[in-house]
Amino acid sequence: MRYEYLTGNIAIAEASITSGLRFYAGYPITPTSDIFEYLARELPKYGGHVIQFEDEIASINAVIGASWACSKAMTATSGPGFSLMLEALSLAVITETPLVVAYVMRTGPSTGVPTRSGQYDVLQSTYGFHGGLVIPVLAPSTPQEAYDLTIKAFNVSEKLRTPVVLLSDAVIAHTYGKVAMREKGEVEVVERSKPSVPPSEYRPYDPVDGLVPPMACFGDGYGVLVESLTHDERGYYSPRTDSQRKLMWRLYRKIAESAGQIFEYSSLYLDSCDVALVSYGSTALSAQVATKVLRERGVRACSVKFKTLFPVYEEGLAKLLEGVEKVFVVENNTGLYYRELRGVLKDREVVSVPLIDLDVPPPQEVVEVVSKWL
Amino acid sequence: MAVTHPLDRYLRVDRIPTMWCPGCGLGIALGAMLRAIDRRIEEGVLKRENVGFVGGIGCTARMTLYPQFDSAHVIHGRAIPFALAVKIVKPEMKMIVVGGDGDIAAIGGNHLLHALKRNADLLVIMVNNMIYGMTGGQLAPTTPRGLYTTTTPYGNPEKELNVIKLAAALGANYVARSSITHPQLLERTIYKALAKRGLAFVEVLSTCPEIFGRHIGFRNPVDLYMELRKRIVVKTNPSIEESDYDWSRGFVIGEFVDKDEPGFLDTYREYVLKAVGGAER
Numbered sequence: 001m002r003y004e005y006l007t008g009n010i011a012i013a014e015a016s017i018t019s020g021l022r023f024y025a026g027y028p029i030t031p032t033s034d035i036f037e038y039l040a041r042e043l044p045k046y047g048g049h050v051i052q053f054e055d056e057i058a059s060i061n062a063v064i065g066a067s068w069a070c071s072k073a074m075t076a077t078s079g080p081g082f083s084l085m086l087e088a089l090s091l092a093v094i095t096e097t098p099l100v101v102a103y104v105m106r107t108g109p110s111t112g113v114p115t116r117s118g119q120y121d122v123l124q125s126t127y128g129f130h131g132g133l134v135i136p137v138l139a140p141s142t143p144q145e146a147y148d149l150t151i152k153a154f155n156v157s158e159k160l161r162t163p164v165v166l167l168s169d170a171v172i173a174h175t176y177g178k179v180a181m182r183e184k185g186e187v188e189v190v191e192r193s194k195p196s197v198p199p200s201e202y203r204p205y206d207p208v209d210g211l212v213p214p215m216a217c218f219g220d221g222y223g224v225l226v227e228s229l230t231h232d233e234r235g236y237y238s239p240r241t242d243s244q245r246k247l248m249w250r251l252y253r254k255i256a257e258s259a260g261q262i263f264e265y266s267s268l269y270l271d272s273c274d275v276a277l278v279s280y281g282s283t284a285l286s287a288q289v290a291t292k293v294l295r296e297r298g299v300r301a302c303s304v305k306f307k308t309l310f311p312v313y314e315e316g317l318a319k320l321l322e323g324v325e326k327v328f329v330v331e332n333n334t335g336l337y338y339r340e341l342r343g344v345l346k347d348r349e350v351v352s353v354p355l356i357d358l359d360v361p362p363p364q365e366v367v368e369v370v371s372k373w374l
Numbered sequence: 375m376a377v378t379h380p381l382d383r384y385l386r387v388d389r390i391p392t393m394w395c396p397g398c399g400l401g402i403a404l405g406a407m408l409r410a411i412d413r414r415i416e417e418g419v420l421k422r423e424n425v426g427f428v429g430g431i432g433c434t435a436r437m438t439l440y441p442q443f444d445s446a447h448v449i450h451g452r453a454i455p456f457a458l459a460v461k462i463v464k465p466e467m468k469m470i471v472v473g474g475d476g477d478i479a480a481i482g483g484n485h486l487l488h489a490l491k492r493n494a495d496l497l498v499i500m501v502n503n504m505i506y507g508m509t510g511g512q513l514a515p516t517t518p519r520g521l522y523t524t525t526t527p528y529g530n531p532e533k534e535l536n537v538i539k540l541a542a543a544l545g546a547n548y549v550a551r552s553s554i555t556h557p558q559l560l561e562r563t564i565y566k567a568l569a570k571r572g573l574a575f576v577e578v579l580s581t582c583p584e585i586f587g588r589h590i591g592f593r594n595p596v597d598l599y600m601e602l603r604k605r606i607v608v609k610t611n612p613s614i615e616e617s618d619y620d621w622s623r624g625f626v627i628g629e630f631v632d633k634d635e636p637g638f639l640d641t642y643r644e645y646v647l648k649a650v651g652g653a654e655r
């Protein structure tokens with residue numbers, strides 16, 4: 001292990017190399033281009049490829065292709081680019097293609113304030129594509145978390161054969177922090193699970209014993225079928241309700257049933273807490289400071305920072321916040337993730353604290369809003 | 375022993391019959407492709423496990439469903455970036471992109487443009503049936519001016535896109551037009567294209583009797599085939615200018631470009647050498 005001062009973006013780039021990234025395709029966009037530029041310089045030294053494509057649509061489709069050639073593959077983008085990638089993410093979901101998209105949020109809608117921050121895309125990051133399924137979304141709030149969660153993103157994508165979104169924002173992107181960097185062997189790196197049967201017996205969408213099928217790649221001699229149509233275990237188009245049900249429920253279950261394994265959080269004062277300030281991403285920094293201020297004022301406050309946002313770990317969340325009377329959801333948007341939590345924490349008062357700010361919403365503002373509702 | 379077709383060993387025979395309409399030209403195109411690939415495999419130029427097929431969406435793109443190769447049936451217009459990425463990661467692969475005129479030249483047009491500019495090491499086969507077959511007969515960029523489509527019911531007001539000219543202008547190593555009405559020529563063209571480095575672009579004129587034929591009054595597959603056939607002019611070394619077509623003037627087929635300039639992978643390899651400090655100056 002070694003320590004370095006890195007920005008959130010460079011932490012993502014470094015961790016992707018540690019995770020075994022071998023193919024990066026991208027199209028420049030603020031505030032992500034330095035991930036691209038850093039990898040363009042470094043990744044070829046590890047035998048990897050970094051290619052600038054003609055747009056984000058080409059980039060994400062190339063990432064899917066590279067993953068089917070057995071390379072760990074990633075792209076990074078922001079709102080406008082992610083919007084262009086949605087159709088292909090849906091393809092990655094139905095074809096169960098492992099890949100990582102680093103999504104560094106900026107102020108929107110549309111071109112918004114390209115260099116500044118926000119959390120407007122938290123729901124889009126998982127609900128944006130068509131087909132009604134969810135992909136895992138991990139949300140760092142510091143460069144260290146950006147580093148650790150990038151490794152996790154690759155591991156989850158390989159384990160579950162799914163695209164994973166690493167949801168950062170413009171503040172984390174360019175804030176420096178001390179990062180403990182792992183060497184090879186110091187951290188788990190999940191490799192792709194390949195078929196153990198000969199090509200003649202291989203069925204590319206047969207989960208064998210579990211929910212996730214082993215994956216053969218282009219050039220392995222398995223005659224793989226990447227199929228965007230609803231398919232059976234062989235990958236053959238099957239326009240039948242029973243096939244659709246089988247495929248949908250398996251794709252749904254493999255993510256939903258992993259919610260507990262994926263879920264990660266950190267907290268302050270949770271063991272003596274009546275009022276929880278729940279937050280994620282750069283806003284969590286503000287919520288943590290606000291928590292301390294509230295405690296100084298005699299409020300039994302705590303802060304709970306989610307490092308993973310989707311799939312929502314419903315049972316786990318309810319349990320985690322068991323003794324808490326009131327839950328405040330602090331975020332830099334109109335109250336989007338609040339809508340998710342409201343449904344999960346039905347037996348408790350859940351209050352939205354939507355604070356729109358081009359940077360991190362100031363702790364004082366969080367304190368003011370929360371105090372009004374106490 | 376059951377009698378098998380010589381090309382059966384390249385097919386997922388349990389998926390036959392295909393989804394194509396009876397009399398569709400696509401079967402002829404697939405047959406020619408498989409024969410050309412077979413010859414290259416027999417010669418030892420290609421390895422079977424290194425042939426990859428990628429198609430977007432459309433009747434043509436569904437060619438990827440039937441051959442027993444590594445195949446990807448992806449989304450409309452996006453086959454090229456998928457295929458190029460596979461090629462970059464596994465340069466030993468022969469990546470073949472198949473798509474309709476809409477798939478390749480309309481929604482996929484930007485990817486085609488940049489693949490051509492890169493001289494990307496791909497064989498791109500665009501089947502031009504001059505219509506959107508799969509979705510029921512809407513305007514294609516290649517639909518000749520004046521013809522009826524369901525979205526231009528008063529006759530296409532726009533000039534047809536000549537993709538041959540585009541491909542030639544942007545620097546592909548090999549640019550040819552062929553036709554399913556001339557299957558031996560088609561096979562020879564694809565056979566040749568399979569051995570090219572850089573980008574090989576083959577436009578295949580084809581018949582869509584179900585939709586295009588119905589629109590122009592030749593619903594019978596044989597009639598449409600004969601109508602297309604009589605409009606075909608086979609030329610050796612035609613000029614690029616001769617590649618412009620319309621339904622009354624007809625179609626010149628032949629090789630428009632055949633050169634051997636460095637492909638994307640050649641120049642990319644040199645670039646990577648610089649990154650790892652192995653560049654020779």
Ligand SMILES: Cc1ncc(C[n+]2csc(CCOP(=O)(O)OP(=O)(O)O)c2C)c(N)n1
Binds near residue numbers: 476
């Ligand atoms: C993003 C997107 N837009 C539209 C469609 C609908 N669509 C499917 S195939 C097709 C066009 C097919 O025409 P072409 O590419 O010429 O193929 P053909 O069927 O004629 O072989 C369209 C518009 C789609 N699948 N995806």
Ligand code: SF4
Binds near residue numbers: 433583
């Ligand atoms: S619609 Fe036209 S192109 Fe499609 S299968 Fe039928 S005849 Fe062939």
Ligand SMILES: [Mg+2]
Binds near residue numbers: 476501503505507514
């Ligand atoms: Mg067409």
